[in-house]
Amino acid sequence: MTETITEAVGTDDELVVDQLTIEYSSGGYAVRPIDGLDLHVPSGQLVLLLGASGCGKTTLLSSMAAILKPSAGRIMLGQTDVTALSGAALANYRLRKVGVIFQSFNLLASLTAVENVMVPMRLAGVRGSAARRRARELLEHVDLGHRLDHRPDDMSGGQQQRVAIARSLANEPSLVLADEPTAHLDYVQVEGVIQLLRTLAQPGRIVVVSTHDERLLPLADRVVELTPQAAGREGPPERVELSAGEVLFRQGDPAERVFTVEAGEVELVRERTDGPEEVVMVAAPGQYFGELGPMFRLPRSATARARTDSTVTSWALRDFRRRDS
Numbered sequence: 001m002t003e004t005i006t007e008a009v010g011t012d013d014e015l016v017v018d019q020l021t022i023e024y025s026s027g028g029y030a031v032r033p034i035d036g037l038d039l040h041v042p043s044g045q046l047v048l049l050l051g052a053s054g055c056g057k058t059t060l061l062s063s064m065a066a067i068l069k070p071s072a073g074r075i076m077l078g079q080t081d082v083t084a085l086s087g088a089a090l091a092n093y094r095l096r097k098v099g100v101i102f103q104s105f106n107l108l109a110s111l112t113a114v115e116n117v118m119v120p121m122r123l124a125g126v127r128g129s130a131a132r133r134r135a136r137e138l139l140e141h142v143d144l145g146h147r148l149d150h151r152p153d154d155m156s157g158g159q160q161q162r163v164a165i166a167r168s169l170a171n172e173p174s175l176v177l178a179d180e181p182t183a184h185l186d187y188v189q190v191e192g193v194i195q196l197l198r199t200l201a202q203p204g205r206i207v208v209v210s211t212h213d214e215r216l217l218p219l220a221d222r223v224v225e226l227t228p229q230a231a232g233r234e235g236p237p238e239r240v241e242l243s244a245g246e247v248l249f250r251q252g253d254p255a256e257r258v259f260t261v262e263a264g265e266v267e268l269v270r271e272r273t274d275g276p277e278e279v280v281m282v283a284a285p286g287q288y289f290g291e292l293g294p295m296f297r298l299p300r301s302a303t304a305r306a307r308t309d310s311t312v313t314s315w316a317l318r319d320f321r322r323r324d325s
Contacts (some may be wrong), residue, residue, distance in 0.1 A: 011302035015038075015075070015077055015208070016075070017038060018075075020038075021032050021037075023273075030273050033299075035072070041208070043174075044205065045222060046207045046220050048220065049208065049210040050224065050278070065100055067323070094259070096175055100168060100178075114139060117134075117163065121135070121171060139163070144162050162193070165271070171201070173230060175208070176208070180212070180244050182213050236316075256294060258289075258314070260315065264309055266283045267306075268283070295317060
């Protein structure tokens with residue numbers, strides 16, 4: 001890393017996520033990919049948000065970038081409450097405090113590499129000559145000094161991603177967010193980008209990367225697993241006695257076990273954003289429910305509540321599959 005870029009890193013900020021909940025409507029149903037998340041990241045760390053598609057990685061990054069407003073909780077970057085920003089303060093945060101590396105690069109096809117990196121600096125009021133000089137330095141830092149005047153269509157996927165990384169550093173952000181940065185790269189291109197991401201995390205800057213690519217794991221200072229209880233909970237079958245109205249699990253909870261009804265009735269209900277909850281199933285004796293969550297590593301899509309006094313058996317997914325064999 002050149003001396004100029006090292007000096008450009010901002011002040012020593014930490015990232016704090018406090019009881020963050022993000023809820024949106026999907027087909028009228030309430031979906032909470034992030035529910036009560038707590039996270040503390042000191043300056044200089046590289047954090048991976050690991051999990052399958054749909055687990056909330058991009059949603060969380062969007063909230064950190066102040067693109068999406070959470071339903072509850074807050075995000076603090078240093079002394080800045082990101083979730084409370086509006087107006088000019090919000091625009092300033094997006095432009096100067098956070099840099100975003102997009103999965104699909106999002107480069108302007110009509111501009112050269114150096115011009116793409118100049119864009120955020122020009123928006124921030126940096127003079128053309130100074131912006132061009134820093135853009136050249138950043139591109140040389142990512143080993144693209146020989147591609148300064150090339151347009152995106154004339155570069156490989158790995159080279160385009162390097163331009164995107166350089167652009168994310170243009171205004172000296174203290175937080176860099178990368179959304180699946182290796183998704184469109186072949187195995188040869190991935191190694192260089194992974195190593196480059198590691199160098200970005202240094203005192204004064206935090207890097208948060210969403211990925212399902214486990215090749216990044218050895219480089220991380222911290223891994224946040226957003227797919228709840230991916231392997232489910234093992235253990236022998238357990239009988240559970242429920243009183244009428246008692247909740248077995250709630251919509252959005254980690255999915256660990258599969259349930260069969262031995263006596264009584266259990267209703268599965270979904271919360272709606274446009275009205276009262278909806279009953280999607282009533283499980284009677286001999287029926288089962290809750291298998292899709294642990295099978296596909298997804299949170300509960302509905303709440304299970306006893307309609308009458310009931311008895312259920314909870315199963316580990318493996319034992320549930322074998323029970324009739």
